[in-house]
Amino acid sequence: GAGVSQTPSNKVTEKGKYVELRCDPISGHTALYWYRQSLGQGPEFLIYFQGTGAADDSGLPNDRFFAVRPEGSVSTLKIQRTERGDSAVYLCASSLGSESETQYFGPGTRLLVL
Amino acid sequence: GEDVEQSLFLSVREGDSSVINCTYTDSSSTYLYWYKQEPGAGLQLLTYIFSNMDMKQDQRLTVLLNKKDKHLSLRIADTQTGDSAIYFCAETSNSGYALNFGKGTSLLVTP
Numbered sequence: 726g727a728g729v730s731q732t733p734s735n736k737v738t739e740k741g742k743y744v745e746l747r748c749d750p751i752s753g754h755t756a757l758y759w760y761r762q763s764l765g766q767g768p769e770f771l772i773y774f775q776g777t778g779a780a781d782d783s784g785l786p787n788d789r790f791f792a793v794r795p796e797g798s799v800s801t802l803k804i805q806r807t808e809r810g811d812s813a814v815y816l817c818a819s820s821l822g823s824e825s826e827t828q829y830f831g832p833g834t835r836l837l838v839l
Numbered sequence: 840g841e842d843v844e845q846s847l848f849l850s851v852r853e854g855d856s857s858v859i860n861c862t863y864t865d866s867s868s869t870y871l872y873w874y875k876q877e878p879g880a881g882l883q884l885l886t887y888i889f890s891n892m893d894m895k896q897d898q899r900l901t902v903l904l905n906k907k908d909k910h911l912s913l914r915i916a917d918t919q920t921g922d923s924a925i926y927f928c929a930e931t932s933n934s935g936y937a938l939n940f941g942k943g944t945s946l947l948v949t950p
Contacts, residue, residue: 773936
């Protein structure tokens with residue numbers, strides 16, 4: 726079956742602009758995760774959804790970052806007033822359940838803030 | 840947060856075995872994972888091991904877990920040029936769902 730998909734694959738924006746990044750999880754997966762991977766680093770956890778609700782958003786760096794998953798499937802990560810330091814690869818993952826379930830990752834969205 | 844440590848770089852000759860090492864800090868981690876990332880691509884799950892096991896073999900891959908020392912290793916037998924990639928070790932954090940990743944080990948396989 727289809728894996729996790731993310732759009733766009735690349736996004737270039739200017740400092741101060743608003744961006745939305747989309748994630749389509751594997752069908753039937755109730756848990757969805759966003760991670761951020763900076764150059765030369767491993768992915769860092771941002772937020773976790775179980776169904777429609779954000780069960781843990783403790784990894785979001787500040788209030789410019791927000792994510793939604795209104796129907797329990799597709800999720801959108803929203804970044805307001807982008808800064809150059811937001812440039813990174815944003816990875817989405819999904820899993821069948823929640824705790825200790827294997828997470829399957831999408832290809833990521835490469836965000837570049839000029 | 841907890842730190843997962845990996846050596847940054849490993850170079851091997853084609854046909855040799857590769858061993859990638861990782862140390863983790865959260866003794867309550869239920870699962871430990873190895874992911875592979877090729878240039879410009881996302882993370883591909885290679886294998887994982889449950890914390891009550893000390894070894895898992897899957898074709899060319901062997902995972903060894905030493906819980907006492909919090910040490911995890913990935914051995915790739917008969918390494919091929921297509922195995923060149925960055926390999927990430929990850930542990931489940933004390934949340935039970937978020938993964939803590941190391942910085943990755945860049946494996947270069949030369950002919």
